Amino acid sequence: MSFNANRLTPYAFLAPALAVMGMALLYPIGYMIYASFLDWNPSQRIGEADWVGLKNYVNLLNDPNFRESFSVTLIFASIVVSLELVLGVGLALLLDRKLRGMTVLRTVFILPMMIAPIVVGLMWRYMYHPSVGIFNKTLNSLGFDSIPWLSSPDWALTSVIIADVWQWTPFIFILALAALQTLPQSVMEASRIDGASGWQQIVFIKLPLMMPVLIIAGLLRLIDAFKVLEVILVMTNGGPGLSTEILSLRISRTASEFRELGVAAAMSNFLLILLLFITVAMFIVNKSMERREQRLREAAVDTSEDFH
């Protein structure tokens, strides 16, 4: 009797959390998946909407605007994450030393991350203003032409990328710095004794040891980049044309401007599937890294045993 009770107690403790997760997570997602099979106008109740099966999904795949929006999102996310990784790691490598005022510098560097995205969007919008914005004013005073930061389809995506990189590089920087500071000093000393230059140290020792953290940070940023909304909403509202219309913006417009909740739900499902895919990839990478470390540790134990 007590044997059974002991086996069941862990599940009993988990039950409340499972119940909350079921209500707060599975019910809304289930509702959204159901809604994506309907032709639903916001003025109707969900019961009044017509069932249309997979029509919303098929229409979306054939819709050139949706495909353009999807590709803009992919391009934006990949460029933003790559730039942030390079800059964040670079900054971390530069600042991983005992400087005077290190704590102050570190606080200053992470400030952009702490500003609300809406404020970031507004700030950059004013800086990019064609005539009174600080960028064009500086360019003009140095004798160059103004750049159409937000009014040209070619420049708009670049401007938005710059704003996002500015805000989120500190995130990668903080994680990379933490990873660097937990690197075993013995390895560094050994490499210095062996005659490795600074650059060789970075490429062959520091980066590979930091890899697990960097991959996780990169994947986290990637997931977040797919969900960006406020900064782009405030800066360009998807324009000019569709050049900065990322998926979350398109979903928001489909729901409120076009008043097609079923299509918006279908788009959200596409985004959800993509993000699920990336999350599963993250777990697999994590698992394979743990297994690799396990194997290395076992190999180290074996070799050390050989020496005895």
Next chain:
Amino acid sequence: MYAGARLLGAAAVGLALMSGQATANPYAEFAGQTVVANFPAHPHYDAVMRVLPQFTEETGIKVEVDQLQYLAMREKQTLELTKNKGDYDLIGYVVFSKADYVFADQIEPLARFFMDPKLSDPSYDPEDLIDGYVQNIGFAGGKKGYLPGPTGGLFGIPFGSETSILAYRTDIFEKHGLEVPETYEQMLDLACKIPELEPGMGGVASRGQSGHQTSHAFLLHLAPLGGRVLDDQFKPIVNNAEGVAAGEALKTILDCGPEGATSFGFAEAKNAFLQGDTAMFLDSTIVAGEVNDPEKSQIVGNVGFAPHPMGTRKGSQTGGFGIAIPKNAQNKEAAFLLMQWLTSKHGDKLIALEGGNPSRFSTHADADVNAKFPHMATFGEALKDADPDWRPIIPPWGKINSELGTTLNKAMTGDMSVQEALDIVAERTEAIMDDAGYYTWQQ
């Protein structure tokens, strides 16, 4: 016995006299009730808020207002109206929502209120209401489904409506001896002459941002130049010669406008004019309220107003808000009394004096209002040509508007010609209309 009967008789007469006096005040029955209203955060409704205490004083009906930014208000209303019992008795709706709410049968047709002798004020004078606004914002079910006509009915009263007007810098015009443009040719000509006469200054401030802003700016020119988005059979004709002329007019205005005009929303365009970056402004009358405010405008005292220029016809925009009674409201009669009071000659004048947008011709011509706001007389004249059909008010319009705005913006930035852009828009519009069932009766 007789004494008893006489007492009873006296009491009966007394009672009759008393009830006679009670019915002399139409608001008595509703005094003490509270009407809950949903209004947008907009300069007109800010003026209304200052006038509401007087309504409560005069009638005894209390008013509680929920003010929201207009897009948030629209989303909230959409949800509220689907409930069984709603929280709002009176809603201010964006003109666009007329299509959605009437189609979903969520607002009360006003006929039965106007028929009720206890509620309807015989001195209301509905013919004094600006009919371009009434047709655009209030009527539904008539011609093409959204205009008045023998099959139409009134669902709302225009309240906080705006039309388009041409504002210009009197000092710049005087300096160079320029005439105020009355036709599109003259205005477009001046728009490109001004940057040459005054270096650094744009011609006309206009919206140009991709999406809704470009679409709105384009439609402002489409009606006066004789074009329409859809014909009477709902087929798109936006890419005909008149449509292309309107697109070219917008391109000229943006090219000769201030720098970065193709990224301007309404606020940027208005500020470009108010900060002195352009000599003219062709858009909503709401600018009149800020022109002489030294905190917002650098051009105080140097602005004149003229009606929207004429192309092949006169047709300024009609837009803004209206007020209606939801079907799921709790206090419909009291809400109707509030609606009637706010849009009566008395209420309209009070609101106009506080800076709101009048809904009546008489208020525009009123001496007191003109003493405080001298542009009102010009606005009143301009309103006679307000065009209720400057854009279709149908449920699929949101999607069509978005296509029009994003594709046409590509023509404005030079990525394709205006004709090409409009052809693409016409094609996509036809697909959208077909999908929505507008061609069911045409085989």
